[in-house]
Amino acid sequence: MSTHRSNKSSSRIRVIARVRPSVSHDNPSFSLLSPSTAPPSLTFDPVSSHITCSRMFHPDKTFALDRIIPPYASQGAVYDASLNSCTTVILDVFKGMSGGVLCYGQTGAGKTWTMFGDMGDDVEMEVEVPKVGGVDAREMLKTPGKEKKVCFESESGVGCGRVGFKEGSTMSERVNLIKKTQSNGLLTTVTMSGSKKILRNNNNPRRRAPPPPPKPVARLPPKDAGIIPRVVRALFHQSKTYSSTGDDVKITFSFVQLYNDSITDLLKPSSKNLTLREDPNLGVFVKNATQVVGTSFMGVLKVLRVSAEHRVVRSTRQNNASSRSHAVLRFTVTRSSEEKEGMSKVRRGTLTFVDLAGSERLDKSGITGQAVKEARRINRSISCLGNVISALGKGTNVHVPFRDEKLTWLLRETLGGKSQCVLIANLSNQQDNSEENLMTLNFASSAMRVDVKPVKFETFAKTVKKKISRPGVGDGAVFLKRTSNGNEKTKNQLLAEQYKADKKRSLKHCVADVETLKHNNKADEIENLHLIDQIEQLEAENQTLKRLLSIKNEGGVDKGVVDPNSMGDLLELDTVVVGDSHGEEGIFQPYDVFAGQDFTAPGTGRKVEFDSSLGRKADTLVSDVEQLKKDLMSMGEAGGGEVSEEEEEEEEEMHTPMQTKTPPPSSSTKSSPTDSIDNFFSAAPSSWESERQTLKKVIDSLQKELAMKNVKISVLESRLCEVERDINGNNVKIERTTQKEERKKDGRTTEGKENPNSYLSKFEAKGGKVNVVDKVKKKEKKEPAVVRRRALNELNTR
Ligand SMILES: Nc1ncnc2c1ncn2[C@@H]1O[C@H](COP(=O)(O)OP(=O)(O)OP(=O)(O)O)[C@@H](O)[C@H]1O
Structure with a gap:
């Protein structure tokens, strides 16, 4: 955001004096316009812009102003003199500079008339389209030929321009050409739809002639429209010119009145006692004042017409409809144009119009009561305004009492030298108003000394690609909200x-x-x-x-068969592999190592499968181990430890087939380690959860150990089978050796002779026939139990 001084050389407030004509309803006794009845209080020279105020018993006083507008001048002439022809205030607003117009003068001097004038009514005015050269725009479009000066109708008015079309040129070319004539500042808008109609007709003369164009309705301001309606029209015209070049232009306005030191929103009369705020960029503004987006000239005019009716007006002796408040109308023009990719230059300018309440002498106005209070307030604020202008006229380093009054504070940006300002001094040409005229001219003269250096407001912002369409309303204006930081948003x-x-x-x-x-x-x-x-x-x-x-x-070692003697090596290998693979040394995980491989337990032919599913494997192995243990236990119990000779003898004596003794309680009836753990957990209260987790881990490791032992048991089983085979081979030998020894003990030295006391000897003695081979076989049946017992002892010692 940046503000910088305009390239223009510094100037000053432009001051124009407008002398009000005498009208019929004025008090004829005060009418001094007629030279025949009384000498005029004011004499002026419009060419030299000098005006002389004459008073009874006082010397005349002459003032040199920028412009003197005589009583017979039209409203249009006042507009031209103040804003259109002599200044570039309106054009500069679109460049980011601000301006202001003030009407100052005594009551009844014609301030409101100058500022607003005839605002028209809701009925659209029909005016005749001016014609130069005998043709209007429509005719011109149909008539190719040399350049001609023609008049055009448009939405916002009429204007003239010089255009010429080549023969055979397309309608769009012609329309573009007409649009170019807008650079002359003329009000030219030709729609394509209308043009096409003419083109068809032009290209095909045999076609039926189009109906005559409807009588043009020009939205001109009324003939006596004041400065504001004309400015609004000019603003919209200029806006269209910029819009045609691709710029985005927005015109908004606020309208407030200061009555008895209180600010009221004229666009929303219920909004009273508004306060002033100051913003580094916006200057002083009325907080929460309604902002209206103007979308058309007629719409804005209608809003202004309606809202102006809310002004406080009182009938006085000097003015039938005397404004008792200062009206401040402020237009804000925001124009953004894309400078480079994605970035737009935004310019914001304001135009402030101030219709001051008229200063008055209480004795002349004939007012009483509340009106007196109003008049005093008005005079006080006008006096303060004079002080401000006087201070500003003295140059820099002088205190300017802007804050003394809300009016002057609100107009700080307009009067303070950063804006182009036009002061219109309204004069009443009545002899008894010579004192007031003199005061007005003194004020105007002070304003002539106020220098201004307009400041341009420019900033860069990101380009908004999607243009937000403004919601249209019937009167062409959209109400806005002003946010706390002064931004206006619809x-x-x-x-x-x-x-x-x-x-x-x-x-x-x-x-x-x-x-x-x-x-x-x-x-x-x-x-x-x-x-x-x-x-x-x-x-x-x-x-x-x-x-x-x-x-x-x-x-x-045979392929696919694990050498039972190499079990230690195998376990060592397992530990190393697991430790390397998972970094958890000391945790033996045979299932992972042997996953997917089948091993046959040597001798048994039983397949030992290693599955990757630990749970299933653990269950299987645990049940296998349990079964094995049961088998071993049952075998051990059947053997009953070392078989004594007496027992053998008993068996032999019984001479009955070998019977197992009453089996020990089945292992299944005993609680296995896992069973007991499960029972333990099922009985455990929930508070033991952590212990349960710890124990679970211990159980896991135990189960793994169990599994490892299962492998060992398998190996031992295979060894057992080997031993059994060896035993079977040497069985007879052992038996014989045993018998020999027994015989030696019994004194029977003869080899092959039976003990006479033995059951077999007795049996033989009685004539029975005993097969030696059967005896040996009986012995053999006992041998595996012994071997198994030994193997079990070996396992336990390990
Ligand atoms: N130049 C003019 N031509 C025709 N009539 C005018 C002109 N100037 C003022 N009048 C008329 O004079 C009367 C008073 O004018 P106006 O209300 O504009 O004065 P004022 O300065 O605004 O007064 P106040 O300060 O009391 O509001 C109005 O009826 C207005 O129509």
């Missing part, structure tokens, strides 16, 4: 901002989602890489295992 703008904010938020969420997806994708990729790594490691381990097993097999 409901649609607020909605648009809301929409943009929502979009921004959803976009942020989308971006976050995309980021999350990217992150997840990356995480997945990393996980995939880890998995690939693990697979490769497992494959390598598998290969290593296979290689090691093959090495072992090559060392004399």
